[in-house]
Amino acid sequence: MSNSFDIVLYGATSFVGQITAKYLAQHTSEPFSWAIAGRNRAKLDTLKAELGLADLPILVADSHDEDALRSIAEQTNVIITTVGPYALYGETLVKICAETGTDYCDLTGEPQWIKQMLDQYEAQAKESGARIIHCAGFDSIPSDLGVWALQEHAIAATGQPVSHIKMRVTKIRGAASGGTVASMLNVMADVRKDKSLRKVLVNPYVLCPDEHGFHVRQTNHQKAQFEPDTKMWVMPFVMAAINERIVHRTNALLGARYGSAFRYDEAMRAKSAGQAWGMTLGLGAFMLGAATGLGRTLMAKTFLPKPGEGPSEQAQLKGMFDMRFYGTTEDGSQLEFKVKGDRDPGYGSTAKMLAQVGLCLAKDVSELEGGCWTPASGLGQKLIDRLAAHAGVSVSQVKP
Ligand SMILES: NC(=O)c1ccc[n+]([C@@H]2O[C@H](COP(=O)([O-])OP(=O)(O)OC[C@H]3O[C@@H](n4cnc5c(N)ncnc54)[C@H](OP(=O)(O)O)[C@@H]3O)[C@@H](O)[C@H]2O)c1
Incomplete structure (x- = not known):
């Protein structure tokens, strides 16, 4: 693992991306390295100032720019992306992650697009070792x-x-x-x-x-x-x-x-x-x-x-x-x-769950093989433990 960052948050200036960035900025109970990324340098600068993290690196890439996305992927272990609708803006990043073996998670809830991504990139992800996890928010x-x-x-x-x-x-x-x-x-x-x-x-x-x-x-x-x-x-x-x-x-x-x-x-x-x-x-x-x-x-x-x-x-x-x-x-x-x-499920909780999926990929599951996993099949109990400890989301039995 010689990459510069554990995590790059791509789409950090989106509505849910900003909440995720604030959450990551305040998540100081474990060490990790990260950067924010998006298409608009000025908006990213403003976000960085709001976060108050003078040393936080910024990376810029349009979602259709293969070279710029590859350069980001080559610098990080995991990319968390909120750039959506994913059916319009998401494919190139999945392709690059599958090619470069970079772990990936997103917030898509678009089944038709996930199906396309599985058909086109799952085999390559298995080969390169990229662990790809869609639907890493309230859905699903x-x-x-x-x-x-x-x-x-x-x-x-x-x-x-x-x-x-x-x-x-x-x-x-x-x-x-x-x-x-x-x-x-x-x-x-x-x-x-x-x-x-x-x-x-x-x-x-x-x-x-x-x-x-x-x-x-x-x-x-x-x-x-x-x-x-x-x-x-x-x-x-x-x-x-x-x-x-x-x-x-x-x-x-x-x-x-x-x-x-x-x-x-x-x-x-x-x-x-x-x-x-x-x-x-x-x-x-x-x-x-x-x-x-x-x-x-x-x-x-x-x-x-x-x-x-x-x-x-x-x-x-x-x-x-x-x-x-x-x-x-x-x-x-x-x-x-x-x-x-x-x-609230879609933003306050989703941002915390998404960030924890990224951290779980970066830190907890080195044994997990490449491929397109679901949250439960790829991360299971490790994610449940993280969500309980750091995201205000609990999974438990209701005693009769
Ligand atoms: N699964 C869940 O539970 C859940 C919950 C919430 C949201 N979501 C999904 O998350 C996604 C984001 O939602 P949101 O409300 O935060 O969206 P939003 O505020 O409309 O943000 C969209 C983001 O996409 C970026 N973007 C658009 N075109 C781009 C391009 N060509 N290159 C690079 N970036 C581009 C925008 O960049 P700029 O900031 O520069 O404009 C912005 O950051 C949506 O797909 C939504 O359905 C899912």
């Missing part, structure tokens, strides 16, 4: 680690994984940023341009390696409904589309550790039928509006946050999330696990 770390922890507990206790886990978001306080909205709208635009992507997006196993062999039909929550077993009204959870795919990829990468007929579904708990239907209709209206170019333009110009905008610092502090995972073991015991975060 809590889902991936919550399922993994419950299954590890079930396997240790009974020798068998549970065959079905439901994740229900029981509490969540937070809002979206312009970058997240831009990514969601860009997925809709991509599907509009290329109808074959619909097939990609509805396949729960789309991110699994070709030889996964999973066939079981998965539940897809598209409307409000009352669940007799949990006695809850539930409604669709907007992140389910990416989280469920990451969980199935983890299962595949771990050699079907959760079983080859494993079922997993995510939804949000509602306080009442009225709330469940109101949210379902609201989400439906958003999707309908986002399905046309005109609708996307109108929404982006009127009420949606613009790139660079997002929830205030106070809203991040007041934010939180609480996600519950329910499964029944082979011997009939009910298991419940919870994943909780102490900041």
Whole structure:
């Protein structure tokens, strides 16, 4: 490891990048070397002044400039990137990391783009030793680690994984940023341009390696409904589309550790039928509006946050999330696990989780082979420990 830096934070001036930079600047409980990077030198200088770190190096590269990105990759062990929408700006960096053997993590939640990256660069990452981890934020770390922890507990206790886990978001306080909205709208635009992507997006196993062999039909929550077993009204959870795919990829990468007929579904708990239907209709209206170019333009110009905008610092502090995972073991015991975060999910908590994935790659997993891992399959308990110690995110069993 002769590189100058443990970590380069690329896209440090994005909304979530700035929060991540502030978090890294204050994370003094372990030594590490780092630099900030982005396309705009003046914005990076301003950020550096705000951080108050006179010696913090700055690196400049446009996301399409292969030579500049290679020069960054050659100076660091890990690149953390927040430059998104990733389907528009992310590919060159993945390519360079796969070529140079540089570890990489990002905040994409765009399944169609991850699929392209796997198809094009996974083989090279395996060869070069680059460990690539997508979805290293609110999507999809809590889902991936919550399922993994419950299954590890079930396997240790009974020798068998549970065959079905439901994740229900029981509490969540937070809002979206312009970058997240831009990514969601860009997925809709991509599907509009290329109808074959619909097939990609509805396949729960789309991110699994070709030889996964999973066939079981998965539940897809598209409307409000009352669940007799949990006695809850539930409604669709907007992140389910990416989280469920990451969980199935983890299962595949771990050699079907959760079983080859494993079922997993995510939804949000509602306080009442009225709330469940109101949210379902609201989400439906958003999707309908986002399905046309005109609708996307109108929404982006009127009420949606613009790139660079997002929830205030106070809203991040007041934010939180609480996600519950329910499964029944082979011997009939009910298991419940919870994943909780102490900041708003998309920014305050996401920034801390992303930074800790970068540090975990840099410091904890030298034995991990190159390839495209998920947070749970690549980092597992080491990441859970880091998040509990440094990121205000806990993964634990709810005792009956
Ligand atoms: N997974 C999660 O839980 C989660 C949570 C939050 C965000 N996200 C994702 O994270 C990404 C960032 O979100 P955000 O709200 O922080 O976005 P944002 O504020 O709009 O920032 C976008 C960033 O991309 C940079 N950029 C754009 N074009 C570039 C280019 N050609 N070369 C280099 N850099 C370029 C911008 O640089 P400048 O600063 O110079 O303009 C900016 O730093 C989005 O994709 C979003 O979906 C995911």
